[in-house]
């Protein structure tokens with residue numbers, strides 16, 4: 001599924017006045033592309049994903065999905081915190097999409113088993129979310145997104161709460177899963193290595209109101225893994241992104257006085 005985003009702006013009105021979160025964002029994501037969005041805190045990345053997911057209305061502009069719908073749903077989202085239902089077991093958390101579609105319990109069970117196998121958590125089906133590590137919870141959230149059988153997966157800093165080593169593992173896992181069943185993915189991250197390791201192209205955003213400064217093509221060959229980070233093209237790419245970002249990160253830091 002191709003995604004066409006045209007002239008998106010978003011203004012929030014609150015008691016203390018108006019916040020212009022997006023200042024006219026325009027880009028296209030290709031069918032089955034792994035597309036990254038990177039930018040300083042507060043530049044409107046989450047707002048942009050919410051608008052694409054239909055969770056939020058833009059002030060102006062449009063989002064269009066172009067292509068034949070081959071799967072059961074259009075969009076699944078993976079949030080920064082896994083947002084699992086704590087009272088349900090892992091295997092009951094995974095097939096939510098199928099449950100909403102009123103599919104038979106035997107199908108729910110099969111969907112759950114299949115996708116827990118994909119993320120290598122089949123042995124934890126009966127566990128409750130609180131019994132899992134942060135990385136495992138995010139894998140369940142990814143399994144749930146995949147099990148919904150969407151055309152497009154939107155991920156909002158899915159690994160931000162994980163430690164550095166778990167992050168590395170999760171990147172490789174996500175690559176393995178994506179290589180297996182290529183979906184159109186938009187990944188929001190503030191991690192340069194993560195963006196370059198995973199993405200075909202990366203949109204670099206400027207600080208608020210969010211605009212796309214540049215779209216970088218990642219030339220590092222696939223399949224990629226940990227060793228790809230040693231590739232000279234990998235270093236060149238992260239450098240290019242950092243050159244685009246550093247001024248805006250500095251600006252954002254001053255604005256938010258963090």
Ligand SMILES: Nc1ncnc2c1ncn2[C@@H]1O[C@H](COP(=O)(O)OP(=O)(O)O)[C@@H](O)[C@H]1O
Pocket residue numbers: 012013014019020021039040041042043044045046047048208
């Ligand atoms: N519901 C809301 N009401 C008011 N302001 C909001 C709301 N959501 C986000 N914002 C503001 O919009 C800007 C962009 O936020 P966000 O999309 O969360 O940025 P990011 O994900 O890049 O950190 C911020 O200034 C934020 O405070």
Ligand SMILES: [Mg+2]
Pocket residue numbers: 045046047156
């Ligand atoms: Mg955000």
